[in-house]
Amino acid sequence: MLHSLSKINVFALALVLSTIVFTGCKDDDDSPIPFPDTKVYDLESVADPNIEGTATFVRVDARTTSVTIVLTGTPTGGVHPAHIHANTAAEGGPIVISLNSVDGTTGTSTTIIQEDDSGNPVTFEDLMEYDGHLNVHLSEDQLDVIVAQGDIGQNELTGKAKRYELEEAAVPGISGTVLFEERRNGEALATISLEGTPEGGVHPAHIHENSAEEGGGIVYTFNPVNGTTGMSMSNVAELDDGTPFGYKDVLKYDGHVNVHLSPEQLDVIVAQGDIGVNAD
Template sequence: MLQLKFRFFKYLLSAGLVLAVVSCDEDSQDLGDFTGNEITYQLFAGSGYNNEGYITFKERKDKSIQAEVTLSNTQAGGIHPLHLHREPIAADGDLVALLNPVDGKTGKSLTIFNVLGDETAFTYTDLLNFNGSIKVHLDDGLNKDEVLSGGNVGINKMSDTNVVSCSDFSTDL
């Protein structure tokens, strides 16, 4: 009887181990809409603000890019325009893409895109080689030049991180 209990326990343990391995293997391979390529960049507080965070770009299987922003210390009711600019954050580079604004209540934004404002195709590989930066603005009204937070992306990831205002702010791309 003891030997029968031991065999049952041995089979039960083996079955559990097989299920655990299969479950882990399935989870690691199921990427859904994504390729598994992603990169995260830090967003630094703008002058006079304490809003920091990060932006993560994920490559989707359809070759579009999903941009996810998380920003700290935002206020409910605030809507903060989010832009991709040419040049490092310390420069006053041209605005090339409007991303969905950061919601002040959650501090989050999610955008899926595959073209710039001028309809030029833009892929994850293009992003990695891009001479650019991300800027989160206070608003799109009187304070549109105020940058709450920003950071370098692409080839500028290690460049100067001093955030400057945005005097070329225009939504006419």
């Protein structure tokens, strides 16, 4: 897949470079940058495990950015709307910049950006620092179905991560992990992955004070674990009381994670594990 994506990206970049030359000939006041800055973000599969790819941001000039989406696995004849949204993918957020739809036959789309949907100027530098994510949707009539997705700008992951085990508790057979991944802005993406959760279940999850053996109050609330998939993804930026709380804070925190049976049965813990200083 990487080989085919790289060939398409080279072709897309060549188109952008040719546009730069043409723009430079037309407007001497908007001189092109000889070696445009480029940033590639991964777009992970969501609703369809066969669809994934990249979004390549290229600085064309001081006011203009090209965004090229390249996906594999899209259906022939499909038309897939794409947008830049506010906030992280785990949080979700409104559409801020509408992109050209991805052609299902080729798996590609290219959009030239100079402003957001409200008419505010947007530069390459703005996008590199933006608190946002990019979604590719199934169709115009099914925007709630996301086929590929990726965090961009300050929400990009640095590659640093810490995984903690979640052992089975009151319900035999349910166990897994919670993975914290550092973002460039210092926040964290938390992914809970469990095996053995019942189909259709909704399992609240929290960070609690103290070790699991001691027990303690709730300080952070994750998005609930989906029993069908066994998954939950949350953005960790602050505790429930508003206290700043990012990736580095997780690593030194005196706490533990509980996953509960249901919103009505928080006293029944199905999986549990120490984090931070209690897991060292």
